[in-house]
Amino acid sequence: MAERWFVxxxxxxSVTKAVLLDETGNVRARACRNSGADFLAAAQDCLxxxxxxxxxxxxxxxxIVATGYGRGSVQQALSRVTEITCHARGCYESFPQAIxxxxxxxxxxxxxxxxxxxxRHNFKMNRKCAAGTGAFLEEIAGRLDTPLAGLSELADRATGHVELGSFCTVFAKxxxxxxxxxxxxxxxxAKAAFRSVVKRIVEMDPLAGxxxxxxxxxxxxxxxxxxxxxAIGREVLVPDHAQYTGAYGAALIAREA
Amino acid sequence: MADRKEASIKKIAAIKTMRKLMAGHFYELDRAVKEGYPKIAWCTSVGPAELLRAMGFLVYFPENHGAMLGATRMATETIPAANAIGYSPDICSYLTSDIGAFVQGRTPLSDAYEGIESIPKPDVLVYNTNQCRDVQDWFAWYGHHWSRPVIGVESYRNVGEVTDVHVAGIAGQLKALVPTLESITGEKLDMDRLREAVRLSRECSDLWKAVLETAAAKPAPLTFFDSTIHMAPAVVMRGTQAAIDYYNELLPELNTRVAEGVAAVEGERQRLYWEGMPVWGRLRDLATQFLELGTAVVASTYANSWIFTALDEQEPFESMARAYTELFIVRSDPYKEAYIEEMIDTFSVDGIIFHEAKTCPNNTNCLHGMHLRLHERLGVPSIIIPGDLSDLRCYSDEQARTQIEAFVEQLDGQSRRQAMATPA
Incomplete structure (x- = not known):
């Protein structure tokens, strides 16, 4: 009998990710690419x-369980689940505790x-504003004429403490x-830009536990x-392959369905 | 997880009657403008409509026009015109969309009703600030434009218990409107006509309340989205027999649905309360999304805002004053929280959606922690959807869609856990 896969x-x-699990829940494959303007093509390519x-x-x-903004594009999906539920499922698998x-x-x-x-008993999303998101960092990298991938490397070299005070991406620029x-x-x-991202995060929630x-x-x-x-004065955990957590959670949900 | 199902909104048969009624309402106003009689009064949504009807005015409600601008999404094109002449994008988008439409020479009435070219020019504009101060500014613009009197009532705010002092204050202001109105109509106020208008308004209110209360049934026969449509006669025709006749048609239809177990949302799993203004330009999208999620939005503060149980024909001015002051929007947070708690209980609500309307802070109740207090006290989960009543620039479709879907997933998860914890 052919082995069953859960995806x-x-x-x-910005990016489409896929994770494939085997019947025992082990990750057997991962793929990602830019989502671009054709969500279906991005999903098919990753699949x-x-x-x-x-x-x-x-x-x-x-x-297959689809999640993320383009989840409605994947017609062959068994179901579509929000990224909020999928991230919760994926993270809890890595850290089975209150988080x-x-x-x-x-x-x-x-x-x-x-x-x-x-x-999952509560969630919050940012407002209709890109401040504090990946899009903000892309904007800043562009303005500094630096590849996005190199932005944190640049920031690591900072020795002072510069802050951006604005609430909004446009004003921050x-x-x-x-x-x-x-x-x-x-x-x-560059470091001020990352601080700005963190400020937007800690404004969203007290980040308890x-x-x-x-x-x-x-x-x-x-x-x-x-x-x-x-900012919170405590250690922060990060799962392996953090970019794939939502896709991983979706695959776990596919396996449990 | 929320699997989507093909779903379509179940039509309520009485809608045909309502469409005829609304057409009649607007054509009557249009005819009055063209013939110069009867006189036309503009009135805010919970302004003294009973008094105006008793004095022979046809009554036009600009907030209803604002809702039409929102629902047709024409507001998105007209708000910038008001911004351009100096009105802030942060103030009431009913005001900005309406004034912007006037500046552009447009109205959704022209698209809906052949032959109507404009909103009806008023003979007098009468406000009640129980909604907000914006209505006063809104009317002031038109009053200045057409050189028409703008009169009104300044309401109390943050009212806990409605006392005789409140009632006397508002009743006094209402009575003070009469001489100006008499000077416009040329006729004295007939108290018997006022009592009759108050009686009709109360009867309409009682029927509308009964309509909304049918949604306490499981499954609910109508949703918040239905009520935003079917409330129109209660909003623009209260104080008339026509509104009463309409709800005497609608109510039996809904009672039949209840008796036959007909659900507005097939397979109703979750029941929600909508707090705040509708997102007029996305009513259909939201109604469809909730339908697909097997979730019924069964009650709302908004649709309940046209229930005036204090109206009493024996004391017309005082009871109008009491009814307008008992309105949710002018009450204190402790009153509002107790009110919502009662709604949660009456309608078996699983969760609350707070609509944070960017341009309507008066009708947004999650800005000062009410959602947190309700959750702490009642354990009822809630989400906040940032958006607006009419300005879709303040609303993110995708974020709202994801938030709502994630909220229903959360409630479904809780239901599953409760079912597992309940012994067979």
């Missing part, structure tokens, strides 16, 4: 790649409360111009974890 596909605003990872083809992937999850995504941030039994005009070193400005951080921003910019840890 979670997370079509995020194809995780299927290839187990010498299979997408048609054999019977149990407060902070997911920093491309377009929005979420704070999700999970009980010691794994029940105006502040940035002022800093540039004043001759503030670029690493200081054990904090776990997930999402692409966390996966690629560990400085955000360190800054959140500094």
């Amino acid at each position: 979670g596909v997370d079509i995020g605003a 194809q790649r995780v299927a290839a990872g187990v010498d299979s083809v997408p048609e054999q992937l019977e149990r 407060t999850i902070v997911d920093i995504g491309g377009q929005d941030n979420k704070v999700i409360a999970v009980t010691a039994e794994g029940d 105006t502040e940035l111009l002022r800093l540039i005009a004043q001759g503030t070193p670029v690493p200081e400005i 054990q904090v776990v951080m997930t999402g692409g921003v966390v996966a690629h910019h560990r400085i955000v974890v360190d800054l959140v840890s500094d």
Whole structure:
């Protein structure tokens, strides 16, 4: 009898991720790519790649759960579940205890409360504003003429304490111009951008108990974890492959369905 | 998890009558403008409509027009015109969409009713600030534009218990309107006509209350989204026999649904309370989403705001004053919280959606921690959806969709756990 695969596909605003589990719940394949303008194509590509990872083809992937902004695009999905539930499920699998999850995504941030039994009992999302999200960092990297991937490396070189006070991405960019005009070193400005992200996060919620951080921003910019840890005065946990947590949670839900 | 099902909104048969009624209402106003008689009074939603009807005015409600601008999404195009002449995008989007539409020479009435070219020009504009101060500013703009008198009532706010002092204060202001109104109509106020208008208004209110209370049944025969449509006669025709006749048609239809177990939302799993203004431009989208999620929004503060059980024909001015002051929007937070608690109990509510309307802080009750206090006291979960009544620039479809879906997933999870914990 052919082995059964369980797949979670997370079509995020910026990046689409897929995770494939085997029957025992082990991760057997992962794939990601930019979501671009065609969510379905991004999802199909990721599904194809995780299927290839187990010498299979997408048609054999019977149990797929789709999540993320583009979850409605995946017609062959068994069900569609919000990324809030999927992140909660994925994080709890890695850290089976009462946790407060902070997911920093491309377009929005979420704070999700999970009980010691794994029940998601509350959540918050950022407002209709990109401040404090991955999109904000993309904007800042662009303004500093630096590749996004190198932004945290730049920030690591900062030695001072520069802050952006504005609430809003557009105003923050105006502040940035002022800093540039004043001759503030670029690493200081880069770190100020990350501080700004963290300020938006701690404004969303008191972040009680054990904090776990997930999402692409966390996966690629560990400085955000360190800054959140500094802000709350406690250690922050990060699951392996933090960018894939939503897709992983979706795959776990597919397996449990 | 929330699997989506193909779903369509169940039509309420009485809607045909309502459409005819509403057409009649607007054509009557249009005819009055063209013929110069009867006189037209503009009135805020809980302004002294009974008094105006008793004095022979046809009554036009600009907030209803604001809702139409929102529902047709014309507001999105007209608000910027009001912003451009100096009205802030942060104030009431009924006001900005309405004034913007006037500046642009547009109205959704023209699209809905052939031959109507404009909103009806008033002979007098009468406000009650129980909704907000914005209505006064709104009327002031038109009053200035057309050189028409703007008169009204300044309401109390943050009212705990409604006392005789409140009632005397508002009743006094209502009586003070009469000489100006008499000077416009050229006729003295006939107290018998006022008593009759108050009686009709009360009867309409009682029927509307009974309509909304049918949703206490499980499954609910109508939802908040239905009520935002079917409330129209209670809003624009209270104090008339036509409104009463309409609810005498609607109520039996809903009672039949209850008797036959007909659900507005097939497979109703969760029951929610909507606190705050509707998102007029997304009513259908939201109604459909909740339908797909097997979730019925069974009650709301908003639709309940046209229930005036204090109206009493024996004491017309005093009872109008009491009814307008008992309104949820002017009450203190402790009163509001007790009110919502009663609604949660009456309608078996599983969760609350607070709509944080960007341009309507007066009708937004989650800004000062009410959602937290209710959760702490009652354990009822809630979410806050940032948005607006008419300005869709303040509303993110995708974020709202995800929040609502995630909330229902959370409630479904809680229901499953409760079911597992309950011995067979």
